[in-house]
Amino acid sequence: MKYGLCCGPEGFALASGAGLDYAEPAFAALHNMDDEQIARIKRAAKDAGITIDGFNGFFGGEIMLHRDGVDEILSYAERNFRIARMLDASYCVLGSGRNRAVPEGADREAAADRFRMLLDKIGTAGKKYGVRVYLEPLRYAESNLINTFSEGLEFCRGIGNDNVGCMLDLFHFFMNGEDLSVIDGLRPGELGHIHIARPNADRGCPRESDRQTIGEWAKKLKEYGYDGRISLEYVRGADQASERAEAAGVMKIFG
Numbered sequence: 001m002k003y004g005l006c007c008g009p010e011g012f013a014l015a016s017g018a019g020l021d022y023a024e025p026a027f028a029a030l031h032n033m034d035d036e037q038i039a040r041i042k043r044a045a046k047d048a049g050i051t052i053d054g055f056n057g058f059f060g061g062e063i064m065l066h067r068d069g070v071d072e073i074l075s076y077a078e079r080n081f082r083i084a085r086m087l088d089a090s091y092c093v094l095g096s097g098r099n100r101a102v103p104e105g106a107d108r109e110a111a112a113d114r115f116r117m118l119l120d121k122i123g124t125a126g127k128k129y130g131v132r133v134y135l136e137p138l139r140y141a142e143s144n145l146i147n148t149f150s151e152g153l154e155f156c157r158g159i160g161n162d163n164v165g166c167m168l169d170l171f172h173f174f175m176n177g178e179d180l181s182v183i184d185g186l187r188p189g190e191l192g193h194i195h196i197a198r199p200n201a202d203r204g205c206p207r208e209s210d211r212q213t214i215g216e217w218a219k220k221l222k223e224y225g226y227d228g229r230i231s232l233e234y235v236r237g238a239d240q241a242s243e244r245a246e247a248a249g250v251m252k253i254f255g
Contacts, residue, residue: 001255003248006056006195006233009041011240012048018244022050024231026057027092030083031076042087053229054091054193055084056136059099065118066103066111077122085129091193092126093167094119095136097143108145115145116159123164134167134193139175149173150182153190167193170217171233174199180220191226196251197234205234205243206250218254230254 004022005015012023023045033041045052059065063076084092094100102111123133137152146152152166168191183191198206199213206214230251237243 001227002053002229003251004050004053004229004231005244006231009044012044012050014241014244016048016050017241018248020050020232020244020248022053022229024054024056024093024233025052027055027080027084028057028060030055030080031060033083038083038086045087052087052089054089054093054131054231055080056093056095056195056231056233058092058094059096061098063099065100065115066106070118070121073118074121074125078125078128081126081129081131084131089131091132091134093134093136093193093195094122095138095143095169097138100145101143102145112145112155116155119156119164120159120161123159123161127163132192133164135164136167136169136195137172138169139172141175142172147172148176148178150178153182153186165190165192167191167195169195169233170199171195171197171203174213175201180216183220183224186224188225191221191224192228194221194226194228194230195233196230197232203235204237205232205247207246208250211250211253214250215253222255227255 002021004024005011005020006024007015008025015023100115102108126133135152135156137146137149140147146155149168156164156166197203198210232247
């Protein structure tokens with residue numbers, strides 16, 4: 001099991017100091033980077049003693065999946081995959097609720113079909129660079145397309161691309177009121193990545209007081225046999241160092 005933090009270079013040292021193993025920066029931030037900036041990020045991770053295992057925040061505000069052309073979207077993804085590989089990353093999380101949202105009045109079935117097609121092509125592009133793509137189901141407040149973990153699983157299974165999988169964000173899962181029994185239907189190796197925040201609407205850092213609920217999550221995931229990565233993704237408080245240290249201790253309940 002590896003534990004990481006969703007953060008940019010400014011958080012690398014704090015992540016390492018909290019005992020975390022890796023960083024998960026924003027994929028969208030890569031798009032306009034030059035070689036010097038890429039080298040600087042790689043050096044910052046090395047100096048902090050952590051790795052950059054993957055990325056989240058797939059699309060920036062300039063890309064809208066319902067509006068922009070397939071070639072434009074894939075060109076964006078390919079450039080970023082190339083840089084991600086240069087930074088030794090092996091996965092990218094595709095949440096981007098606003099970018100994938102179905103516009104008001106649009107045909108939902110057609111929008112879902114287009115997203116399915118795009119995700120398939122993005123997954124194929126990522127495979128060329130050794131970067132796996134994980135779809136992130138988002139709570140209802142953040143997107144109107146693919147909200148529950150069950151929906152995400154079915155969607156990815158329907159694509160049938162071996163480089164596209166569904167990840168589990170435990171905060172979104174909790175806020176949607178989903179039941180842990182959905183984990184029982186997972187196939188071996190099907191769950192490849194996890195995000196975590198505390199089980200509370202404030203989306204804060206996991207605390208010792210959250211151990212009961214988080215312990216239930218951990219028990220179910222252990223029964224499934226999950227031993228991959230868990231990334232801390234939360235709303236920052238005033239004392240980030242102590243927050244992350246406490247969270248790192250709580251997260252170890254997963255194994």
